[in-house]
Amino acid sequence: MTSPAIQQPKEQSVWGFIVSELKPRGKWLTPFNILSIPVILTGLVLIVLRFAFGLGEVSNVSQEIPWGLWKGFNVVTGVAFAGGAYVLTFMVYILKMHKYHSVIRVTVLNGFLAYIFYAGALVLDLGKPWNIFNPLIGNSFGASSVLFLVAWHFVLYIFAQLIEFSPAVAEWIGARRARRILSGMTVAAVIFGITLSTLHQSGLGALFLMASEKIHPLWYNEFIPLLFLVSSVFAGLSMVIFEGSITHKVFNGQVGKNHRKNSDVIVHGLSKICAGGMFAYFFLQMLVFIHGQHWGLLFTPMGYWWMLEMFGFVLLPMILFFYSYRTFNLPVIRIAAIITMIGIILNRLNVSIIAYRWDAATHYMPSWKEIVISLTIIFIQIWIFRWVISRMPVLRDSPEWAKD
Amino acid sequence: MSINRRNFFKTMGVAGLTMAGLDSMGAKSGGTEETEFYGILYDATICIGCRACENACAKAHGFPEPDDELETGVIRKTSTTRRSVINKHETSAGEVMVRNSCMHCNQPACASACLTQAMYKTKEGPVIWREDKCMGCRYCMVSCPFDVPKFEYTSTNPKIQKCDMCYDRIKQGEIPVCAETCGDALYFGTRRELIAEAERRIAESPDSYVHQIFGEDVAGGTSALYLSPTPFDELGFDPRLKNESYPAMTKGFLYTVPAVFVLLPSLLLGLHEATKSNQNHSENHD
Ligand code: SF4
Numbered sequence A: 001m002t003s004p005a006i007q008q009p010k011e012q013s014v015w016g017f018i019v020s021e022l023k024p025r026g027k028w029l030t031p032f033n034i035l036s037i038p039v040i041l042t043g044l045v046l047i048v049l050r051f052a053f054g055l056g057e058v059s060n061v062s063q064e065i066p067w068g069l070w071k072g073f074n075v076v077t078g079v080a081f082a083g084g085a086y087v088l089t090f091m092v093y094i095l096k097m098h099k100y101h102s103v104i105r106v107t108v109l110n111g112f113l114a115y116i117f118y119a120g121a122l123v124l125d126l127g128k129p130w131n132i133f134n135p136l137i138g139n140s141f142g143a144s145s146v147l148f149l150v151a152w153h154f155v156l157y158i159f160a161q162l163i164e165f166s167p168a169v170a171e172w173i174g175a176r177r178a179r180r181i182l183s184g185m186t187v188a189a190v191i192f193g194i195t196l197s198t199l200h201q202s203g204l205g206a207l208f209l210m211a212s213e214k215i216h217p218l219w220y221n222e223f224i225p226l227l228f229l230v231s232s233v234f235a236g237l238s239m240v241i242f243e244g245s246i247t248h249k250v251f252n253g254q255v256g257k258n259h260r261k262n263s264d265v266i267v268h269g270l271s272k273i274c275a276g277g278m279f280a281y282f283f284l285q286m287l288v289f290i291h292g293q294h295w296g297l298l299f300t301p302m303g304y305w306w307m308l309e310m311f312g313f314v315l316l317p318m319i320l321f322f323y324s325y326r327t328f329n330l331p332v333i334r335i336a337a338i339i340t341m342i343g344i345i346l347n348r349l350n351v352s353i354i355a356y357r358w359d360a361a362t363h364y365m366p367s368w369k370e371i372v373i374s375l376t377i378i379f380i381q382i383w384i385f386r387w388v389i390s391r392m393p394v395l396r397d398s399p400e401w402a403k404d
Numbered sequence B: 001m002s003i004n005r006r007n008f009f010k011t012m013g014v015a016g017l018t019m020a021g022l023d024s025m026g027a028k029s030g031g032t033e034e035t036e037f038y039g040i041l042y043d044a045t046i047c048i049g050c051r052a053c054e055n056a057c058a059k060a061h062g063f064p065e066p067d068d069e070l071e072t073g074v075i076r077k078t079s080t081t082r083r084s085v086i087n088k089h090e091t092s093a094g095e096v097m098v099r100n101s102c103m104h105c106n107q108p109a110c111a112s113a114c115l116t117q118a119m120y121k122t123k124e125g126p127v128i129w130r131e132d133k134c135m136g137c138r139y140c141m142v143s144c145p146f147d148v149p150k151f152e153y154t155s156t157n158p159k160i161q162k163c164d165m166c167y168d169r170i171k172q173g174e175i176p177v178c179a180e181t182c183g184d185a186l187y188f189g190t191r192r193e194l195i196a197e198a199e200r201r202i203a204e205s206p207d208s209y210v211h212q213i214f215g216e217d218v219a220g221g222t223s224a225l226y227l228s229p230t231p232f233d234e235l236g237f238d239p240r241l242k243n244e245s246y247p248a249m250t251k252g253f254l255y256t257v258p259a260v261f262v263l264l265p266s267l268l269l270g271l272h273e274a275t276k277s278n279q280n281h282s283e284n285h286d
């Protein structure tokens, strides 16, 4: 499976190698390309407009609702989906559940890219992005700020994930010594990464703690950080299940022996963890609801919306996960994963946008320009993901020399 | 926060960043009683809605003078070009004016939200915004319970606009332009003096006032203080506003951060070691 370039890296000049690897491979006119190229091109133009004329030119965010789609969807929701990386590294490197090893790399890669691009979304959203280093270089530490913690953890976690993924890069360019050193750092990076993840997954929830009157009482409570953390577990794993079913179709040629052999077992195993996580989450949500004593709010439009989220997109997929785990029904597991993901999107958007200032006179609706830019970020991320997958040993097995 | 606790956290040393957070929060919550913050007392029984303060504020900060009329039921909001507004409300005590502007909280949510300390509580009391530090994340806007900071969405170098209690004037020993322009409805002084003055006014004519000083307790106490002839929710103040300080709501989370930073890695390392030996064990038996 390894290409000649990888087996004899020394005979080729470094530049020759890089140039040959930058060339696209495979067919050009895939449906995804046809969809994504125009969106990306439009998005790039809109990004130029955003910097030329200010945020208001492209975005519908307002004085009352200052955070819109980029923060609520790309950052807050996206990070939850990227949670698979910390959960899986925990299972494989700490608990030694080796059967999940073959999905580690693709999940970490996905998480790493997600964080890079969501940091990008954040920069687009900043009014004065040139001051972004202020909180990092220490001339103005706003250390009592939750956002300060989240920003720091974001940056540090990107490095941790880079280290976790780096052996794959070393295998790609054939750097044997570097690979040995980098693999030696994996466990440390994993431990650091898990710690950072638990803190910023919950931290994203903690961002909204001071908005106590602005978020509808059915969504606002002091346990938002905990709820965000617990839900990031099954959000991330559902993403792993979902993404696995797609990558297997799209990158069929890339999928290595090991990976293929294990994948059904993995999906089945993950469904159990999702079910358990969702049970804990649902239980917590109900406790919080009873504790909050908001019975009177249940039969209002926002109440129905809340019940839809809780029962339709938490309880239902949880039951599906339990059921399909028992019966080893992989298609149902995949459906449950998709419903779960919709539920996570609903939940994060509810907290950050929909139930945020639900009582405001004018509601926030993202403009088409915002949506295009939001998609542009995701599409570019997928492009790079695809580029890496078809070059580095992510889905396929590592080269012989790199077997431990 | 007691010194011991702080030292304890410090010796844990691992996450220096988060420690700094705890220190500054401790200092803030401890400092409010001793410091003499300045403030402005607004008395709705005296205000006649002439809006001289609005005009003076606009002129002093280079904004266009407001040309819209006061109408009951129409809430005029502060904006990027209007840092303080007067509104007219129909209440159980008849028509009553009320001023809306930054409350200059004792423990401002905006400043504790700001990750660059661009929003900053000065020792004199005004909460100011510092352009060279701000990165425009608008987290201050999300967090302010009074919806005060306003962002210039149409600018390529946007500012956050909000009342700064004429901080530059205060530093030079002058008083804010609004209070200087107005007669008795806007009264400038230290917060302690203002509360005493407000209590005196209530005691002198108890029938003219509701017996509450808005700002004494709300959001942990504010430098802007209000007297009114009618309950404050009739003047557009959100009755759901809490009396506890808003930054305190994130304290629970922020306090757990250093603990997690110390305990979780060691726990994970321990687990890692435990499973390692377990594995060798079982492999030997295989
Ligand atoms: S009212 Fe809002 S902007 Fe003013 S000091 Fe308080 S939190 Fe900050």
Ligand code: SF4
Pocket: B113, B114, B115, B116, B117, B118, B119, B129, B133, B134, B135, B136, B137, B138, B139, B140, B141, B160
């Ligand atoms: S917008 Fe500026 S002042 Fe407001 S929190 Fe962000 S950095 Fe601080």
